[in-house]
Amino acid sequence: MTAVRPRFTLLALVACLGLAGPLAAQQDVVRLGITYRAGARPGIIVLATAGLDSVRKIVERDLDYSDRFEVAVVADSVAPLSGELNLGLWRQYGLAWAVELRPVIGGVEARLHDLGGDRVALQVQRGVDPAGSGPQRMGIHRLSDEIVTAVTGDPGIAATRVLFVNGDAIWMIDSDGANLTRVSRGTGKAMSPAWAPDGSRIAFMELRDYAGPIILQNLVTGTRQTVPGTSGGGNALTPTFSPDGREMLFAPSTEGGTDISRVDIQRMCCVARLTVGGKLADNLNPAYSPDGRRVAFESTRSGRNQIYVMDADGANQRALVPFDGASTGPSFAPVWSPDGQRIAFHRDIADGRQIMVFDFGTGRATALTSLGRNEDPSWAPDSRHLIFRSTRERGEQLWILDLESARIRQLTNMNGAARMPAWSPRLTGPVS
Amino acid sequence: MPRLAAFVALALLVAACGKKEEPAITPTPVQTDRPMVNQDSIDAANAERARLAAEQAARDAAAAAEAARAELVNELAATVHFDYDQYAIRQVDEALLARKAAIMRANPNLRIRVVGHADERGSDEYNLALGMRRAASAKDYLARLGVEAGRIETASLGEEVPVDPASNESAWAANRRAEFDVVAGGQTLVRPTGS
Numbered sequence: 279m280t281a282v283r284p285r286f287t288l289l290a291l292v293a294c295l296g297l298a299g300p301l302a303a304q305q306d307v308v309r310l311g312i313t314y315r316a317g318a319r320p321g322i323i324v325l326a327t328a329g330l331d332s333v334r335k336i337v338e339r340d341l342d343y344s345d346r347f348e349v350a351v352v353a354d355s356v357a358p359l360s361g362e363l364n365l366g367l368w369r370q371y372g373l374a375w376a377v378e379l380r381p382v383i384g385g386v387e388a389r390l391h392d393l394g395g396d397r398v399a400l401q402v403q404r405g406v407d408p409a410g411s412g413p414q415r416m417g418i419h420r421l422s423d424e425i426v427t428a429v430t431g432d433p434g435i436a437a438t439r440v441l442f443v444n445g446d447a448i449w450m451i452d453s454d455g456a457n458l459t460r461v462s463r464g465t466g467k468a469m470s471p472a473w474a475p476d477g478s479r480i481a482f483m484e485l486r487d488y489a490g491p492i493i494l495q496n497l498v499t500g501t502r503q504t505v506p507g508t509s510g511g512g513n514a515l516t517p518t519f520s521p522d523g524r525e526m527l528f529a530p531s532t533e534g535g536t537d538i539s540r541v542d543i544q545r546m547c548c549v550a551r552l553t554v555g556g557k558l559a560d561n562l563n564p565a566y567s568p569d570g571r572r573v574a575f576e577s578t579r580s581g582r583n584q585i586y587v588m589d590a591d592g593a594n595q596r597a598l599v600p601f602d603g604a605s606t607g608p609s610f611a612p613v614w615s616p617d618g619q620r621i622a623f624h625r626d627i628a629d630g631r632q633i634m635v636f637d638f639g640t641g642r643a644t645a646l647t648s649l650g651r652n653e654d655p656s657w658a659p660d661s662r663h664l665i666f667r668s669t670r671e672r673g674e675q676l677w678i679l680d681l682e683s684a685r686i687r688q689l690t691n692m693n694g695a696a697r698m699p700a701w702s703p704r705l706t707g708p709v710s
Numbered sequence: 711m712p713r714l715a716a717f718v719a720l721a722l723l724v725a726a727c728g729k730k731e732e733p734a735i736t737p738t739p740v741q742t743d744r745p746m747v748n749q750d751s752i753d754a755a756n757a758e759r760a761r762l763a764a765e766q767a768a769r770d771a772a773a774a775a776e777a778a779r780a781e782l783v784n785e786l787a788a789t790v791h792f793d794y795d796q797y798a799i800r801q802v803d804e805a806l807l808a809r810k811a812a813i814m815r816a817n818p819n820l821r822i823r824v825v826g827h828a829d830e831r832g833s834d835e836y837n838l839a840l841g842m843r844r845a846a847s848a849k850d851y852l853a854r855l856g857v858e859a860g861r862i863e864t865a866s867l868g869e870e871v872p873v874d875p876a877s878n879e880s881a882w883a884a885n886r887r888a889e890f891d892v893v894a895g896g897q898t899l900v901r902p903t904g905s
Contacts, residue, residue, distance in 0.1 A: 467870060470835060488823065488865035490838075512842065513866060515835045529839070533846040533864050536839035560839045576836065582795070583836060608795070610833035626831060653833060697834065 319683075320429065321372055322347040326379035327359045333386055333406065333418055334379055339454055340422030340436035343687070345663070345680035346429070347375070369393040377425060386418075390425050400428040415456060416705060423704070433704060435658045440665060441471035441480060442676055442699040444692045448482050453658075453701075455689055464493065464502075470698055474519050477705045481505065481517040481526065492517045492528055494543065507541050507549035516563045519543075520590075521570040527552070529562035536560040538575055538592075552592030555579060565614045565621070566590070574598060574612040574621050582608040585623055585636065599623070599636045599643050609634070611654055617661040622646075624653040624666070633666050635681070646679060656701045665689065665699045775898075782899045783892060785809050786822060790848060792886040795832065797843035799851050807848065810890065811855035816902040819895030823863040824848045827889065829882035830869045841866030848888045863893060 322341055326334035342349040350373060359378065368376050376391040382403050390400035404421050407414035419436035426434030438453045441461065448462035448471045462468040466486025473480055478498055483490045490513035492505040505526060508514035512532035519526055524544045529536050535556045542548040552573075553561035559579040566573055570590060577586045584606070585599040599609060599621065607626040614621055621636040631651040636643040650669035657664055658678075668677045671688070674695035679686045690696040788810070790803040799807065814820050826841030826848075845864035853859045874881035 485867070485870070488825065488863070513838050515838055529835075531839045531842045531866065533842065533849065536842065560836070560843070562835060562839055563833070576833075583832065608832060610836055624833070631831075 319346060319348045320374035321350055322375040322377065322429075323350040323352065323368055323373050324377040324379065325359045325363065327381060330379050330381060330386060336415065336418045336454070337377060337379065337388075337422050337425070340419055340434065341377075341425065343436065343454060343678075344422070344426050344434050345683045345685050346426060346434075363391065365391055365393055365396070375399075375429060386421070388421050388425065390428050400424060415452060419452070419454070420706075432660060435660045435663060435704070437705050438659060439702045439705060440656075440676065440689065440699050441473065441482075441702070442667075442690070443469055443471065443697050444690075445694055448480070449692075449696075451690065453689075458690075461497070462493075462495070463500075466490075468493075470516050471700045472517050472519060473700055473702045475521055475523045475703055477703050480700075481519065483508075483514055483517065485513065490514055492526075503546070505541055505543060506546050507539060518564055518566060520566055521568055527564035527566070527573065529560075529564065531560075531562070536562050538562065538564050538573075540592075552588070553577070553595070561586075563611050565612050567614050568616055568618045574614055576610055576612060576623075582606075584609050585612045585621065599634075600641070613655055613657055615657050615661040616659050619661065622655040622657060622664055624655060633664065633679070635664075646681065652677075654698050656699045658701050659704050663701075665701050667695070667697045667699065778901065779896075779899045782813050782901065783896060786813055786820075786892055786896075787890050789887045789889050791883065792844055792888070794829070794882070794886065795840065797826075797840065797847040799847060807851050808855060811852050811857050812902040813899070814852065814857045814861065815855075817895060817899050820892065820899070821861045821863070821894040823865060823891045823893050825889045825891070826864070826866045827871060827885055827887050828869045829885045830872070830877065831882065832869075834869060838866050838868035838870075841868045844886075844888045848890075 324334050324338045324341065338349055338351065341347050359380070363376060363378055365376065374393055376393055378389040378391060380387050385403055385405035387403045388400070389398050392399045402421065402424055404417050406417040406421070416437055422436040423434035426432070436453055439450050440453065441448055441450050443449070446467045447460050448468045449458060450461045451458045461480065462482060462484070464484045464486070466484040469483045469485060469490070471480055471482040479494055479496050481492055481494050484493050489509070489511050491509040492514045494503045494505055495501070505514070505517070505528070508528065508530065512530055515529040515531050515536065517526055517528040524542065526541050526543045527538055528541070529538050537551055537553045537555050538561050539549050539551045553575070555561045555577065559577055561575055561577045563576040564573045565575065572587055573590055574585060574587045576583050580597070580601070581604060584597060584601045586595060587598040588595040601609065609623050609625040612621050612623040619638055623634055623636070624631055625634050627645070630648070631653050632645045633647045633652045633655050634643045634645050646664070647668070652666050652668045652670070655664050655666040662681050663678055664681065665676055665678050667674055670677065674697065675688055675692065676690040676696045676699050677686055677688050788806050790799065790806060793800065814822070824845040826844035828837035828840045832840065842864065845866055849859065849862045849864050852862060869885065872881070872885045873887070874884045
């Protein structure tokens with residue numbers, strides 16, 4: 279099927295519904311032509327009764343950002359529902375799925391119609407604000423994720439957030455770009471945010487008075503604690519939580535060098551050093567494997583920074599991503615994909631800086647970007663989306679890349695650079 | 711005024727008791743009085759002039775001392791630079807560091823902070839590590855020249871505080887640096903002997 283046919287069919291559709299004049303229909307064709315290419319991915323349409331426009335738009339955007347559907351975006355005059363869905367009509371225009379949103383007391387009911395199988399694949403009611411505003415947005419995002427799960431078997435990533443640095447503060451933003459919020463409240467320069475695995479706490483370094491301890495901040499209560507072993511001078515770089523949330527790895531950086539240490543953040547004690555670069559090499563940027571048994575990290579032990587791996591107790595340290603002496607550009611900031619299959623990092627290549635992915639299956643690293651300076655990758659929970667900072671357009675902002683479709687979208691539009699993004703786990707707790 | 715009146719009375723009395731041949735022209739008491747008053751003023755003025763001169767001299771001396779001190783502080787604060795992704799002290803900066811060491815040896819109460827910086831290449835976090843290497847390298851160099859290590863604090867600001875925010879070779883070269891601040895004992899400084 280070509281990309282042309284649906285344009286005609288949907289033009290016909292708009293016309294036959296008789297809900298839009300000729301001019302509106304013309305605009306609809308343009309919008310539909312841009313956003314719906316039948317055949318590439320399953321087509322889906324989101325329809326809602328009047329009053330649920332905000333919810334419909336959020337779900338529509340979530341499904342689009344999942345990069346698993348071709349979302350048929352129709353004019354506001356077409357999307358409202360009254361009475362029964364004409365499933366046959368949507369099926370006729372090449373769509374595979376239709377989402378029907380109706381109000382119920384205290385929330386919304388969503389029905390996912392499998393147009394091919396002529397069945398309701400999902401029927402859920404959720405207590406969300408029909409206006410689709412404020413903290414209740416996360417409930418709508420969860421609804422979107424359930425739809426993704428019902429269709430693909432894999433959970434979506436709409437109900438997630440991203441921490442990042444702008445100016446001197448840590449900020450948080452929803453995965454769809456809404457709810458931009460300042461999170462850190464200190465007077466220092468906050469850097470290197472990290473999520474606890476349950477999404478309830480974050481950690482970051484706060485540089486103030488020429489030293490950088492690590493602050494643990496509870497997102498629900500707002501309480502702050504300084505992590506033991508991080509306030510004795512120097513900078514405590516690159517904190518990361520273990521997958522069980524009990525331990526933290528970080529890289530205390532002092533005159534003696536920069537090496538990776540582990541600290542028990544359940545009992546707030548017991549700092550142990552895992553690498554011994556000392557005066558000879560820097561070791562930093564630890565990243566746990568999802569099972570918590572291994573740690574990828576960045577080391578200068580061969581000269582320039584490259585990506586290494588070790589057991590979680592520091593044993594068995596070895597190069598992970600192949601490099602060729604000094605001819606391979608220095609490589610930084612490894613992050614392990616949640617499915618354990620890949621390591622993303624960034625590498626200085628010629629005058630640029632590119633996002634790379636090392637695949638455990640092939641044992642090779644490939645560049646995902648080629649435009650501008652790109653750095654600080656972080657994985658989405660679905661292991662197919664990466665967020666990173668990029669200079670590809672004006673300024674330095676956060677961009678999200680879908681590794682399967684190669685679609686890319688801009689998440690932030692801040693004054694000043696947005697950097698050091700950290701994608702949250704799927705959020706289910708009270709914080710959302 | 712009472713004193714003036716007494717003088718006038720005394721003068722009239724003397725005149726009355728003197729010879730009566732010809733009327734003497736007696737200076738008016740006010741006139742005889744005037745030189746004494748002037749002398750007081752002159753003394754006061756001279757004292758004031760001397761005081762002002764002494765103050766000026768003190769100010770000049772203080773300014774000279776401050777200028778000398780500021781020159782020493784400037785020498786202590788002079789920035790050293792580094793090659794890309796390196797932290798070894800460059801030969802061109804060795805004399806500058808030797809001078810810092812001499813000033814510190816001559817002023818045992820002096821304490822300084824070395825802050826390492828990096829250019830924007832690499833990762834932001836690695837650049838904090840690299841800045842620390844540079845600060846430690848400068849400190850080690852001074853320590854080898856006889857400065858007690860305990861008098862030198864170190865810190866790193868990585869690429870967070872560039873002197874030139876541009877993305878080109880000259881900006882990068884300017885940003886790869888270690889800066890030196892006096893943190894204590896800098897109120898009075900003596901010049902190292904032989905300089």
